[in-house]
Amino acid sequence: MSATIEPWLREILRCPVCRQELVDGTGPEGGAELQCAGDCEQPGQRRAYRIDGGIPVLLAEEARVFQA
Structure with missing residues (x-):
């Protein structure tokens, strides 16, 4: 999935x-995407960020919002 992201970067x-x-x-x-492990703004609401060519796109306005 996101194995192309360096381990040191994944930690931060x-x-x-x-x-x-x-x-x-x-x-x-x-x-592949990175998903928030906790609630964002509302209970049960989370965000997911796509990974383009091994680079996570961590822009709130481009995140996919989903219910956990």
Whole structure:
């Protein structure tokens, strides 16, 4: 999935909205993404950030919002 992201970078990445840890996930179309491990702004609401060419796109306005 996100194996192309350097381990040292994975340790420091956080959700830009709620500052929770990001975990590996798979998007609705099957692509790799990083998903917020905690609630963002509302109970049960989380954000997922796509990975483009091994680079996580950590822009809140481009994040996929989903219910946990």
